[in-house]
Amino acid sequence: MASAQLGGRTYRAALLDLRTGWTQRQLWAHLGWQDIRQRYRRSVLGPIWISITMAVTAIALGVLYAGLFGNDLSIQLPYILVGFIIWNFIAGCISEGSEVFISNVGLITHLPAPLSVHVYRLVWRQTLFFLHNLVVYAIMLIVFPQNLHWSDLAAIPAFVVLVLNGAWVALLLGVVTTRFRDLTPITQSIVQLAFFLTPIVWIYRDLLNSPNPxxxxxxxxxxxxxxxxxxxxxxxPMLGEPQELRFWVVALVITVVGWALTMVVLRRYRSRVSYWV
Structure with missing residues (x-):
């Protein structure tokens, strides 16, 4: 009965796919962890390379942009470092999300599991990367102490919002790019462009408060x-700065609209993914 519902083209079937995939946490959590171990299988330092690479890049850009903009390194470097940690999660969900079903063609064609399992696996893997990079963030707090308060625990629900959006983006892109393969390199190019358009290495408030109107x-x-x-x-909140309501409003609106659009696509085309791959 469940398999019949799972294969239907209804919203109930789409929700059942998400729910059933979530109940198989032991499967996708194990696969996500194995992905990381496999990637650094013959490496001496293992996943530590993730944080080392990010830290070195952030330090280099921090020193460069602090000199270019005339900012104190204690301000510029933490800003860039935390921006990198967040951006790596966002970019990972988008870039890998565009290939989430294509790269799992063997499992999809031979393992009778909900499509959402592969998306949960991807988001879990990116979450592990994010948590691993928090080691660098902890070191940064020692070198450059931030004025943190209890209210900055808002970082936890903020990350939950990121995870929810990472899931719908990966699911939506995964279905669409499986059908239209040319969209995969286009998506990855857009992610690279978005990095420069997003205030990761440049401080948004400095430009906003510029004396030049x-x-x-x-x-x-x-x-x-x-x-x-x-x-x-x-x-x-990770830098101890006050929150602004408009950022939350936009993020939550995008979350709701994104999931609504994803459910429409999932309902219509979920059953065709196994043929498209």
């Missing part, structure tokens, strides 16, 4: 970038 006005256009809002709701 033209620069401040153009800086406002950055808020049309949806990635800015997701980065800010998490980076601000």
């Amino acid at each position: 033209a620069i401040a006005e153009r800086a406002r256009l950055a808020e049309l970038n949806p990635f800015l809002h997701f980065v800010e709701i998490l980076r601000r």
Whole structure:
């Protein structure tokens, strides 16, 4: 009965796919952990390379941009480092999400499991990367102490919002790019472009508070970038900065609209993914 419902083209079947996939946590959690172990199987340092690479890049860019913009390194470096930690999660969900079903063609064609299992596996893997990078964040707090308060625990629900969006993005892109393979490299190119358009290495508030009205006005256009809002709701509490309601409103609206669109696509095309791969 469950298998029949799982194969239908109804919202109930789509929800059942998500629910059934969630109940198979032991499966996708194990697969996600094995993905990381396999990637660094013959490496001496293992997953530590993830954090080392990110830390070295953040330090280099922090020193460079602190000099270019005339900012104190104690401000610029933590800003960039936390931005990198958040961006790596976002970019990972999008880039790998565009290949989530294509790269799991063997499991999809031979293992009778909900499609959501592969998405949960991807998001779990990116979550492990994120948690691993928090080691660098902890070191940063020792070197450059931040004025953190209990209210900054808002970082936890902010990360939950990121996870929810990472899931629907990976699911939606996974279905669409499985049908239209040319969208995969296009998606990855867009992610690279979005990195430069999002305030990861440049400080948004500095431009917003610029004495030059033209620069401040153009800086406002950055808020049309949806990635800015997701980065800010998490980076601000991680750096002990006050939250701004508009970032949360935009992020939550995108979450609701994104999941609504994903459910429509999942209902219509979920059963065809196994043929498209």
